[in-house]
Amino acid sequence: MEDDAKYCGHCGMFLNKRSELLVHLATNFSWVWRRSWAGFASGFIGWIIVFVIMRIVGENINPIVKDLFGGMICGVFLGTVSGIIEESAYKAFLGGILGTLGGALGGVLNLPLKDIFQSSDFLSSLTIFATWAIGGTFIGATSGIIERNKKKIFAGVLFGLIGGGIGGFLGSVFYGSILIQFNPQGWLIKRLVEGASGGLVGAVLWFFIGIIEKLYIFHRREDPKLEKKVCASCGKQNQLKFWYCVSCGHPLPTAAPRQKMVLTPYRGMERVVNSFVFLSWLFGVTGVITIPVIFFVFLIQDVILAFIIAILLILSTYLLVVFFRFLADILTTLMRPPSLETKTGN
Numbered sequence: 001m002e003d004d005a006k007y008c009g010h011c012g013m014f015l016n017k018r019s020e021l022l023v024h025l026a027t028n029f030s031w032v033w034r035r036s037w038a039g040f041a042s043g044f045i046g047w048i049i050v051f052v053i054m055r056i057v058g059e060n061i062n063p064i065v066k067d068l069f070g071g072m073i074c075g076v077f078l079g080t081v082s083g084i085i086e087e088s089a090y091k092a093f094l095g096g097i098l099g100t101l102g103g104a105l106g107g108v109l110n111l112p113l114k115d116i117f118q119s120s121d122f123l124s125s126l127t128i129f130a131t132w133a134i135g136g137t138f139i140g141a142t143s144g145i146i147e148r149n150k151k152k153i154f155a156g157v158l159f160g161l162i163g164g165g166i167g168g169f170l171g172s173v174f175y176g177s178i179l180i181q182f183n184p185q186g187w188l189i190k191r192l193v194e195g196a197s198g199g200l201v202g203a204v205l206w207f208f209i210g211i212i213e214k215l216y217i218f219h220r221r222e223d224p225k226l227e228k229k230v231c232a233s234c235g236k237q238n239q240l241k242f243w244y245c246v247s248c249g250h251p252l253p254t255a256a257p258r259q260k261m262v263l264t265p266y267r268g269m270e271r272v273v274n275s276f277v278f279l280s281w282l283f284g285v286t287g288v289i290t291i292p293v294i295f296f297v298f299l300i301q302d303v304i305l306a307f308i309i310a311i312l313l314i315l316s317t318y319l320l321v322v323f324f325r326f327l328a329d330i331l332t333t334l335m336r337p338p339s340l341e342t343k344t345g346n
Contacts, residue, residue, distance in 0.1 A: 040203035
């Protein structure tokens with residue numbers, strides 16, 4: 001659309017600050033919504049895996065140890081969400097470490113908090129709130145740490161605490177209500193209910209973290225005249241699509257307008273491609289997290305069986321990663337406009 005346009009050429013809407021604000025709100029909500037759905041997917045898989053592993057281990061394990069490892073596994077799944085979305089191994093690793101620490105701390109404090117709050121039903125319901133508020137605090141700090149900004153770290157911690165606490169509370173209430181009201185039977189139905197409760201935790205957590213990331217942590221000042229992004233720290237020139245300096249790693253404070261970015265006209269297909277890429281990364285992360293855990297669980301019982309199961313899981317994980325990446329590559333190829341043939345003389 002032209003810079004001097006007064007009305008939208010598609011719908012006739014008058015273009016002013018209010019209409020621009022409406023467009024920005026819709027764009028921001030879409031961005032946050034995608035992160036929330038990614039949190040749901042990670043939480044869904046993470047909770048199913050935790051419940052399955054705990055049933056394999058049995059009831060002989062110490063409750064505190066059980067909560068510790070359960071919190072660690074769930075925490076690492078929720079912590080890697082942002083890194084998986086952005087296809088950043090560094091961010092996934094950092095978020096996974098922080099999620100593991102937060103989940104472990106919350107898991108260890110789960111039983112002591114239950115003992116403290118067991119005097120009333122209302123107070124006991126705050127246990128799971130506090131448990132995942134702790135986990136969310138660590139996970140929310142990830143983006144602020146990468147931005148190297150104390151205020152952004154604090155903002156991420158605050159929203160992670162709120163999102164983790166509310167998400168944990170709602171997930172616990174959902175799971176308990178389903179068990180009481182419907183008493184689901186069958187292995188698959190039970191796993192779906194367990195996964196949905198974890199998915200709810202992840203969705204709410206990343207909805208809150210996504211809000212603060214979009215509006216503050218990752219906020220960049222848009223410069224319509226920007227041709228190259230120059231790092232304020234080292235003076236290195238960077239491409240318009242970069243968010244961080246390739247020379248020193250510091251955040252680049254400016255953003256190029258959408259008109260100067262190379263965008264595909266196939267926005268819907270691009271969403272599907274991103275979903276397949278996300279699933280490819282998610283299954284890869286799932287394998288990295290769960291295969292060592294399952295290997296050591298079975299190693300205690302049968303060494304040969306442990307190696308067989310580990311090999312089968314590695315092969316299955318690899319096939320899933322390649323399959324979803326294959327689908328993404330096929331659609332990406334279809335999205336590319338046909339190249340112009342070069343005319344040559346006879």
